[in-house]
Amino acid sequence: MNTETDSKCRLCQQFDETIDHIISACPILAKEQHIKRHDRVCAQLHFNICKETGVQLDKKHWYEHVAESVETSQGGKVTILWNQQVQTDRNIPNNKPDIIIRDIEKGTCMLIDIAI
Numbered sequence: 001m002n003t004e005t006d007s008k009c010r011l012c013q014q015f016d017e018t019i020d021h022i023i024s025a026c027p028i029l030a031k032e033q034h035i036k037r038h039d040r041v042c043a044q045l046h047f048n049i050c051k052e053t054g055v056q057l058d059k060k061h062w063y064e065h066v067a068e069s070v071e072t073s074q075g076g077k078v079t080i081l082w083n084q085q086v087q088t089d090r091n092i093p094n095n096k097p098d099i100i101i102r103d104i105e106k107g108t109c110m111l112i113d114i115a116i
């Protein structure tokens with residue numbers, strides 16, 4: 001368009017500032033902002049799971065919610081673990097799912113790992 005605008009990313013100055021670059025490829029944003037976004041998505045999901053399973057929450061909105069390591073529903077039938085290591089019979093390098101829902105009544109354990 002005959003302008004002097006530089007198309008390079010304003011943060012890293014290495015690649016074109018496209019939507020793809022900002023969302024998933026910028027080396028500057030990937031260090032911190034992508035992890036923050038992942039953690040906020042996990043926090044919202046954790047909040048909704050707590051609400052659904054009857055965990056008593058002290059905050060009204062998900063964005064105020066700070067996940068505890070262990071939450072237990074009223075009555076103690078469901079336990080929700082946040083960022084807890086899973087004990088395995090062999091060495092697994094990444095065995096810390098974001099959320100684990102343990103339902104004592106159903107005898108189930110659901111592991112949730114979120115990829116952004």
Ligand SMILES: [Zn+2]
Nearest residue numbers: 009011012026
């Ligand atoms: Zn960049």
